[in-house]
Amino acid sequence: MDSMIFWTLVVDGVVNGAIYALLAIGLVLVFVVTRVILLPQGVYMSFAALTLSQFQRGNVPGTAGLLLALGLAAFVIDLLRSRVTRAWLMRRVASDLALPAIMYALVTWLVPLRPNMAIQIVLTLALITPLGPYLYRLAFQPLEQASVLTLLIASVGVHIALTVLGLVFFGPEGFLANPLSSAHFEAAGIVISGQSAIMVAVSLVIMVLLWLLFDRTLIGKAMRAVAVNRVGARLVGIPISQAGEITFALASFIGAVSGVLIAPVSMVYYDTGFLIGLIGFVAAIIGGMGSYPLAVAGAIFVGLLQSFAAFWNSNYQQVVVFTTLIPILLLRSLRAPAVEEDE
Template sequence: MLFLVQDGITNGAIYALLGLALVLVFAVTRVILIPQGEFVTYGALTYASLAAGQMPGTAKLALALGIGAFGFDLFVARKALHGRLILRSVLTNIVLPAIVLALTIYFAAQKPPVAVCIALSLVIVAMIGLYLYRIAFQPLAHTSVLVLLIASVGVHLALQGLGLLFFGAEGQRGPAVLSGSFTAGALRFTGQSITVYAITIAFIVGLWLFFGLTLYGKALRATAVNRLGARLAGIRTTLSGQIAFLLASVIGALSGIMIVPITTLYYDSGFLIGLKGFVAAIIGGLVSYPLTAVAALVVGIVEAFSSFYASNYKEVIVFMLLIPVLLLRSLAAPAVEEEKD
């Protein structure tokens, strides 16, 4: 039982990060971020490719998306072009990804150390997340949640197909971030599992400090509470959306980097991992960060016990956790009469 609980907590820590990212993005932008799983896959397989001395296609994708984002910026500002804004857009959307692509090409041939692989992977996936928001979601920011959901599904399918193109159908594994192990009683802790715990706790504490102490964090909270009120108060909701997607992509990539030394990941593995983070986010009502983190640990532990006692029904049991939660929420929700035509 202790082994299963330990395994469940390790998986639950990763689901907690993904669930927090989903809640953050939905609260700020109203986007149900289905491509969160692709951020996991891209981060993991980019890291594994670099560690193996291979050139990941995600770096080229980041540059292509950056050029597209620059085109969107030019189109939006076509009636009042300002040299300063154009220069900033060029630096952010073209020069930065071009530099990262050059560094990736250089280091891929050198088989770089783990720290360099992690840094490049995080930067590449962060840029992809940022440019995706500019291209796919920012123009639809004022539409309904259903339209944003359809766009999210389209982005997910596109990124999954590109993942097959970049990494192939075969799975990959990456080197452990921290080697070694130690024993405490009946339990054995590996360096990778300790890394998972440490990064998860550090990220949660960092997000808490970010939202509570920084100006940008408070702007994100204000946008999540009342988007219109935040705009009236002078907060750029567009910038809030960019920060939310940037954080979500970094969290996804970091989660993938923590997973890929433990298990083999394929181009489509991230979707199922992201869905389990989504289960935790739904249990948290897509609002509560602490409840989402606790729910993620429960999901991880339930998954571990299900794998041991009923491995054929593991996924079914995990996703069935949604049914009682949705039932209770529907019973607690106030009755609303349907509008008559």
């Protein structure tokens, strides 16, 4: 292996690691605030990639109808279990019924007109992002006080349901979206595509925005309080359920951005999100499922490891990545303090 190949593999690993970092951050964010191990995080990514591909082919994606159905279901469920006031009703009608209906009408109107790439990306993000809060209210909010194991079982069920719906909406074939940039430039003799540069730049921008959100805004500080002590946050008046909704919205937005970034560089199928999301989960585990910087570092490590493993033998690249998790979990288990199980 000469230096040119080495640095090419490094660039490829960093680009892949940037995507894994976004997924890992989404997983850590949801886990520390709601204690949910969000297996559907990768599904958001695949739904976004396939939705963008359908826009570019002039088809109305099934996610538009899914948004409409989930909004209606969330409204009905909340109507049955909540105390209805005029302000509550107006807010829920706007967020659960009007928003999905407007998005569905907008998509069906714009798709035949073949809008440009920027509008397609905005529509994709607008369709995928609200799925997170709706799924939280339907599947996880009723289990707010349940154990982590119960929440994990619910997460598995949601993942399976969304994967089946993905097969219904998009079929078994894979899709590839048009590139965000066709530019290429050279740095130290290594050719870097504009698409790769965009992927890394967008990932860095999102990380900075998340840091500003949690460090400088009242909403971010409230979510940090919920992550540190849920009971204490509730006692000082922080609505736990609302924090969960915002967290799931951020996670689905991050997943949607990841899907938009990966759609032009990799063939995406209805179940592709499971494997990529699992790699993001490995990165989050390496970071301890509680630290955003360590999750990012773990994602870069996984991306580099996968890149060099693919050069060594592409058939074993996933095996190498997942096998690396075994000594890390063993080391963490040996170093973790003994904790008595709650009754």
